[in-house]
Amino acid sequence: MTSSAVTPYRILGVDKTCNDFQLRDAYRNLIHQLKADRQKSPENRTITAEQFRKICRAYETLSDHDKRQLYNDQQKWIFDLHKSKYSLQQLAAEPDLASELKQRLENMKLKEINAQDSVTGHTPLYCAARACNVEGVYSLIEQGADPDLPQRTGSTALHVAAFYGHPEIVRCLLECGANYHLENDHGNMPEDEAYDDEVNNVFAELKQKPFIQAATNQLAWFKSNIQNIREHIDTQYHTQRQTLLQCACKKGYFELAKWLIEERSAKLDIVDINLNSALHLAAYGGHESIVEYLLNQGANSTLINKWGMTAEQEGIIRGKRITNLFRSMREQNMFQMAIHGVDWWFLYHFDGNKRDAVDGQGTSLLYLACHFGKTNVAKVLLDKGANINVQIPGKRSTPLHGAAFHGHISTVELLISRGADLSIRNQYDATALEEASSEKIKKILKEYQNNLAVDKYIPVHLYGDGRTSGFDPIIKVQLHCDATINDLITAIPDPYRGKYRWFSIARSPLTFENENTTLISAVCRARCVSSKFVDLPICLITYDSPRYMNSGYTQRDELPKLNLRTFHGIFESKGEDALFQIKASSSEVQNCTIKNLSFTFASGCAKTNTSIEVKYIFEPDVKHFHLPECVCLFQMSYTNKTDKLDDMPIVTINNEKNVKLYTWLPNSAYWFSYSNQHNRLSRIGGLYALVRHVEIFSDALCLPPDMFIQAAVGQNFQLRQTPVKCQYLKICDYDPKNFPHTAYHGTSINVIRSILMDGLVMPSTIVSNGFRVCPPDNHIARGEEAFEIADFANAIFVSPSIHYCSDPVYAVTFSHNDQRMIAVLQCQVKKGAFRAFPSTVESYKAHPDDDIDAIEWRITCPAAILIIGILFIPVIKSRTEAARLRANKLEVDLNALG
Template identity: 60%
Template sequence: MATTPYRILGADLNSNYFQLRIAYLKRIHELKSDRERPTKHRRITPEHFRLICRAYETLSDHEKRRRFDEDEEWTYDIDISNYTLQQLAAEPDLANELKNRLHKAKLRQINERHPVTGHTPLYCAARACNIDAVYYLIEQGANPDIRQRTGSTALHAAAFFGHAEMVRCLLESGADYRIENKSGNLPERESHNDEVRETFKELKETPFVKAANDQLDWFKNVDNGVSHIDTQYHAQRQTLLQCACKKGHFELAIWFIEERGANLDIVDINLNSALHLAAYGGHTKIVRHLLFRGANPTLVNKWGMTSEQEGFAHGTDITNLFRDIRDQDMFRMARDGTTWWFQYYFDGKSPNATDERGTSLLYIACRFGQIAVAEWLLDNGANINAQTKDARSTPLHGAAYYNHLSTVELLLSRGADTSIKNKFNTTPYEEATNAEIKRLLERYRQDLAVEKVIPVHLYGDGKSSGDKPIATVQLEYKATIKDLIEALPDSMSKEYRWFSVARSPLNLVSNDIGLLSAVYRSRHVNTKFIDLPLCLIAYTSPRYKNSGYTARDELSSFDTRDFEKSFSAQCEIGSFKVEAVSNKKQTFNVGNIQFDFESNCTHSDVPLSIRYIISPDADEFRLPGCICLFEIRCKEQQHQLKELPTATIRGESNAKLYTWLPNSGYWFSHSNLHRRLSRLHGKHAFIREVEVVPKLFSLLPDMFIQVVPGKLFQTREHPIHCEYLKICEPDLSRFPHTAYHGTSIKLIRSILMDGLVMPSTIVSSGLRVCPPPNHIARGLKAFGKEDFANAIFVSPSIHYCSDPVYAVTFPYKDQQMIAVLDCRIRKDSFDAFPSTVKHYKPHSDDDVNSLEWRLQSPSAIQIVGIIFIPVITSRTAAVRLRANKLGVNPNDLE
């Protein structure tokens, strides 16, 4: 080698270490300037800068410099395959090589300090202003606050070497600006120029950097304008809570949760929740608090890991917390109303479990007024009339005696028996000490006497009206709109005379129109199957009449005599007798139908006959997906059943029980009664729903078109590789534009039922639709639009709507997938805007000025299919790779 490291670096023989750093600084800035030129005009080749790096390595190492000064020997040519991570990070032209190496590197290697200098790969990347490398290292888990031998961090290096953009990058990644090096200097004090100093000044006053540096007093005492606690910041897209949890700032994290109501389950760009980040960092106190506040432990990040698995690197410190939560006493959880515990940790336990005194979980929840737990237990099959071992009291007894009005309302809406007497020979009505509860129970008994089997929940329009019904009523199955109005409390019946399904107005040509028929005609989806309770929005004046909703035609009726003729000609007949016994559940099997009668359901023997058809002709009876059609008849003129039975089809886990509305084409089901018959007489059917994603997403058989008979999904490569479920044929003449809408798999059935709706709409499931908590909030002005978020948003970019802000991952077999709605949009129905997701990286086929389409008319959208996109093609493989990176045994994570 003709030249020397001194000449290459631009230093002289007597340069001290500080002067060598300045010389290296100048070479790095020369490279930065050179890289701003077009490639063909660049003057500094990667090979030349490689010599600069080798020269600095030689002269900044005391032993290597002494050897060169004595023998003129130095290493200037190293094969890239033999580079350390530090050497790769120091050369921006080797960013791709660094990423390839990091992909398989363990976390300890990523944060490993050089044995002489103490430099980490992140420190070297920051010093060389290798922005891409720093972002990737941070994403891979590099810690920006590790000190090298002089006590300086990567932020010190970025400041000293004059890289304002790197200072910004590190601060926005959570670097700590409070760390002093061995010279007693903070990073800001080592600033090389005014641009760096201004960058510190600016960012140190921003909420995210304040959170990263544990400035709790600032958040408490300063009017800092942090009005949207769930805003996601910078390239990692982390909220303030995620930042505090990642850094281990316990008191700050608790303040964000308890005082500001931070959302616990928002995920960042790597799909890490706050719980993931706290577990990964080994911050046990924060993990414990997040778990006890209900943070979702089932969320999976982009490496296929749950938060518990991310904590495995810390031995049992983290994993014991999750185990302790799983092992909590479920009866105490029911008493305390810890709903999240049941959602995440109940697993395969029985919802009818009883404690050592013979008291059921449901009774405990109802006795203490824990309505959310009670609702969860009922949704998961808890026996609503289970009696305690000693007092023989039902959950309704407990709720009534202890004055829990809303819990009593819940139990009655789910079909609780009001006639059961406990060992004190008292009914729930007689146990009640509250006058309002007594009136409620009395009205319910009167409703049962005239077979009022159609529950209706009425909601107010708009978020200010709350998320609970403003009124609930029970109606006969032949009820009309007029009957609904008359059933309302006197204070409401004179005001609320107009109604909608998810803001699609009921057709009120006449108040004598059947309620179920009106709901069918106004509903978005074209299916004859109607779930109860009916969740309607009530209005004091006509609303949404001109919003583009179109009522469909009445469904053609099926005459009762014709139905009976066909049914009688084909049915088989069975019979059994329900005996007047107490404390004994009775089960009867007729064909493949099983009827279960609870104990104390009758005071006298009740003989019943069953007429049934297994696998009836779908066309003849207009019942797609029907497994069984049946009718129960009581041989006595007046049956003595106090409680109706449940009916199930053996071997059919995905069958739902429906009841025919005579002289119509409609069938209704009490979705929350778990196959309990709503009435004894009449025709009932078991309908097999199509299980699209097991346990997460099912559809009625008349709600979509299968692409190939017997095959649910079609594999497609356009617009990207995906599995496709066809819902309907696109109407290209009315809806010429293609767009997409990312969502959660749990919401798709509701969306298909009601269409995409405006924010704050109560949909037919009773849920109020709200914008994503981590996106633009309601009421804020953006792009010149007041209350910008008050609209429906779709995107012409499949990549954009697949962003974690919109699309939520879910497990499918060994994959993690996202669901995206394939839509067609009416011409001239939308305004186009650029990305509203900060730091979204456009793809090559994205139109950056038209990524967000804003619509204010739900009728301008046609949903034609559902796209299922794999995010992780094999979670098993992804977890094993991540385990290797964390340095833990992959088998421990299974």
């Protein structure tokens, strides 16, 4: 304690007989003087930080009754406390120390951030709000400070901000989710304590906002006003970018959260500025009923926030109450989940290594899903590599038998599109066709059987243009590998045949130079990349009149054809021979290998002993065969022409991953593969290649070897420091003459291959993998006017700012080893092809080199954009370290999850 000639009464400008209200009023006036002074330029300011520091010490002394009595008795008080000895509350109370506050918060425990003074109950946030420390309030909220914690008299940070007359703090707290409806010990809500009309006006304005009402659990308000709310239900509000559902889940408002999901279809898995989903926020808040409800609604439990944590890990702070809910969900009966069609459970909670698991009767998961017509579950299991032709022991029925017998059309269509074997017979000596319960299914299976018999193994799916035509194909046909435009039109069934005669791939029109031009050739020349590899099915958009013919798309040159005779001549001269003997009616799986090439034949695949000849070349010469990254080229044929397998083998290369099976389209440059089959031969005959796709990022992105330009042999990336530190994948050469402007486009790694194949496309376009690209509903919606453009969202958006398109609104994080990264496309744009607009992300914080008024480029001609590379930018250098720091802040043990 130190005495001073300058007394705390004199510093605050109050009389020794002043009461508590007079003391607060004096302190409030001095804070307002500091606010006004800080609006001036530094050279014109009159209140120094040291002067305001003494004001804070004086108020601390006199506002505490015990300290005030001690000062009155001994005339001693602390007025020169060093900053290093400050409590967090003292640091928050001085706006000039906002940077020191932010730095200290980085390493503080959450418990300390929300700690309350033992006498007053003041939190650091309360003190920052009282002193109008705007930067400090934002820092505290960002680090997890609870805006609704009451101090000794029941007042919250919002109460004190209103009483002290800080409309900017009131706005900040409300926008961060403070509850305006809480009463203090005097029965006053924050608005009741408003200092002036300016504060009242902020309350009046923001109480009209849905987010503010959600933060106050006003379900009745929503029910009464929902028809008048213009914002989309999934709009992300304010700096934290939280949706109404996220707000309700964070604060534990179960009934409101349930209403938003069930009555308003709020999306479960949108993430906020910290990449927290509604499930993260509910788990962190310890709201058991909401966590359980979200899990049962299919919320994605695998999402990772910016601290490297899943929702389950965020819930550790609440002990086992929350983590037990996640464990219970994982322990659900997988067979019951398959029967009931809970596809999201298989996506988020299922151990993929159990894809071929069987129950006590030997019935597989896939069979159960197909038996009960749960097509989505069957799709997930097939995507995870489940055996499509697995048979029930004794009964010998396959999933196709089960789906056909029980009349599940969509499941039957899925199975045959994945190459299910129609010839397998069950214990009753019946095929799936013979077991089919409906004429429609019989027709589908007969057509499938007939197509295979005449080598119609190119599936083509035709979609309507525009979102109103739906997300599913309107027509599916099978064609020969050398089918032409006339073959396609002829294959279209009535009543569509006379209507649809024009086609595009991702709206790039197909052109046919003559009637002999093959469909495959037209498709490959219309694609955005010049690749010889074709994924099936071919997904086209069909029209009743010519469309997009003058939209600027250019046709690629035809790749040089490989002459059938020449190709086979070289193959025959360089190939080696092998012979396989397949035993008849074997109950065992039969494996045949050539070095590291393995053929797996299912049990019962042959009714008679069958000999199969194989001619093969390992690592064929690229010069002769023009197949980069080809591991093995081979051909199979029956020794006896009357032989026939009932089930085709699976082909694998041991100790190799990302190897895909392709079939040559004779007399062409192209090779096709079924994108949804796992290296299963479509037939014995033809020429096959096992091609090693280049692993860009393990389990996240693999590309055909001719889709990008490798920096060097065996090296995919260039390391770059500009415009940001990243790994750079070069796609094609820069064309400055025709595409002079550089721009960027943040995206998800899951769609990169599709984008490279089709380019960036306009909203509602069906792309070559059959997915319809739609803009996010919670941003500017289709048909909505903005910037005097009637349908503003009907365009492609890029940005000259790498920072803007790296924002979480656009770029989706993914895991690579221990890092979290984002993918950003580097694009070149034609001159005059775009219009520049201001930011449409309200809470985006501009970087120094950003032109915020021209940060979004709107492009309505896809052909005006050239993708030249991809930037892979680390956002978390070590997820393990980030999670460790987060666990340290929460004071939890991540190892508790086991």
